[in-house]
Amino acid sequence: MSLAALAPSLLVASQRIAERLTADRRHLHQHPELGFQEFETSRFVQRRLAELGIPFRVPIATTGVAAVIEGTAPGPGRTVLLRADMDALPIQEESDLPYRSTVAGVMHACGHDAHTAILLGAAEVLLGERRRFSGSVKLAFQPCEERFPGGALAMIEEGVLENPRVDAAFGLHCTPQLETGTLGYRAGPVSAASDRFTIRIRGKGGHAARPNSCVDAVVVAAQTVVMLQTLISRETSPIQPAVVTVGAIHAGDAHNVIPAEAEIRGTVRTYDVALRATLGQRVREVAEGVARTMRAEAEVLYTMGYPPLVNDPSMTRLARDSGIEVVGSDNVVEGEQALGGEDMAYFMQRVPGCFFRLGTGNRARGITFGNHHARFNVDDAALPIGVAAMCATALRFLARAEAA
Ligand SMILES: [Zn+2]
Numbered sequence: 001m002s003l004a005a006l007a008p009s010l011l012v013a014s015q016r017i018a019e020r021l022t023a024d025r026r027h028l029h030q031h032p033e034l035g036f037q038e039f040e041t042s043r044f045v046q047r048r049l050a051e052l053g054i055p056f057r058v059p060i061a062t063t064g065v066a067a068v069i070e071g072t073a074p075g076p077g078r079t080v081l082l083r084a085d086m087d088a089l090p091i092q093e094e095s096d097l098p099y100r101s102t103v104a105g106v107m108h109a110c111g112h113d114a115h116t117a118i119l120l121g122a123a124e125v126l127l128g129e130r131r132r133f134s135g136s137v138k139l140a141f142q143p144c145e146e147r148f149p150g151g152a153l154a155m156i157e158e159g160v161l162e163n164p165r166v167d168a169a170f171g172l173h174c175t176p177q178l179e180t181g182t183l184g185y186r187a188g189p190v191s192a193a194s195d196r197f198t199i200r201i202r203g204k205g206g207h208a209a210r211p212n213s214c215v216d217a218v219v220v221a222a223q224t225v226v227m228l229q230t231l232i233s234r235e236t237s238p239i240q241p242a243v244v245t246v247g248a249i250h251a252g253d254a255h256n257v258i259p260a261e262a263e264i265r266g267t268v269r270t271y272d273v274a275l276r277a278t279l280g281q282r283v284r285e286v287a288e289g290v291a292r293t294m295r296a297e298a299e300v301l302y303t304m305g306y307p308p309l310v311n312d313p314s315m316t317r318l319a320r321d322s323g324i325e326v327v328g329s330d331n332v333v334e335g336e337q338a339l340g341g342e343d344m345a346y347f348m349q350r351v352p353g354c355f356f357r358l359g360t361g362n363r364a365r366g367i368t369f370g371n372h373h374a375r376f377n378v379d380d381a382a383l384p385i386g387v388a389a390m391c392a393t394a395l396r397f398l399a400r401a402e403a404a
């Protein structure tokens with residue numbers, strides 16, 4: 001069977017399990033767990049895999065599950081990894097869905113319940129297609145995406161990319177901005193490096209009417225914020241995306257006292273690795289330099305978050321071609337660049353791959369709330385499409401690798 005003919009049959013196979021996909025997703029939605037605490041979710045995944053007879057490895061990265069499906073077609077074969085994250089967010093769900101979260105203050109508001117259900121569905125469909133491929137499909141059910149340092153790096157450190165060695169990796173993310181039936185792909189960076197800084201300024205406090213005998217931490221902080229803005233406007237190429245945002249300033253608590261200390265907190269978002277390093281260094285230099293010039297001192301704490309997620313151009317082409325086979329070219333769009341963080345980036349640093357967008361919005365049904373919203377929801381009709389897109393991409397990669 002040709003690849004073009006295979007994708008529709010994958011979609012049929014995925015539609016056939018639609019009811020279970022919905023049931024799984026809703027079950028997980030009702031029982032959300034925070035990062036590295038996905039013990040019940042992990043057990044649920046393990047039970048499903050055991051029912052299918054798919055071997056898996058636990059424990060990995062505390063609550064992660066790594067499974068392998070081996071093709072039975074002749075040929076040397078390579079290995080492709082499909083990834084789903086499993087964690088929920090510390091959000092109180094505000095929807096009145098019958099399957100809303102049963103855990104106070106915890107909610108699947110980013111669709112990781114759907115990602116997990118989709119990967120379980122892909123496991124089942126791929127198992128049925130074993131004789132059509134050689135090589136292996138590795139399934140990574142990953143803990144904790146939402147909170148740095150995340151579960152992806154932990155799984156990699158515990159060997160998820162080895163035995164068999166992974167040649168490419170793919171993942172998807174629910175996107176309510178895209179209607180169900182739509183898939184989004186984009187080559188290059190699709191999520192930003194997300195770093196944080198805290199600047200503590202120490203001056204000299206005193207009476208508001210005697211500024212000459214003080215070193216005013218408020219004025220130093222104000223000058224620092226303005227100078228930080230020039231890092232983008234004057235030091236960064238206008239055609240390179242980057243953000244420096246100061247999100248918090250705290251100093252003083254009286255109208256007639258000059259405070260001795262001030263604290264500034266902010267974030268730096270970048271796509272480019274070199275620019276990321278440069279801005280990190282410049283934030284430090286600016287804060288320390290401004291403080292010194294103004295007779296104060298600055299202490300800078302700079303924390304690197306997730307790296308930027310960069311889609312490989314050729315793997316993105318491959319994934320997009322697979323997506324076109326599933327939903328048709330009219331329903332495949334250019335994916336957006338987001339400035340959020342995503343720890344799938346760690347996989348993409350090590351193996352080529354593509355992280356693509358699954359449309360899960362449905363305006364007619366009122367499914368429009370964005371990720372991390374207390375009324376976020378997923379259109380379950382998108383689940384089989386996600387399964388078919390994942391399977392088609394994996395099989396296309398393995399087929400191409402064989403031909404190469
Ligand atoms: Zn999220």
Ligand SMILES: [Zn+2]
Binds near residue numbers: 110111112145173
């Ligand atoms: Zn997410």
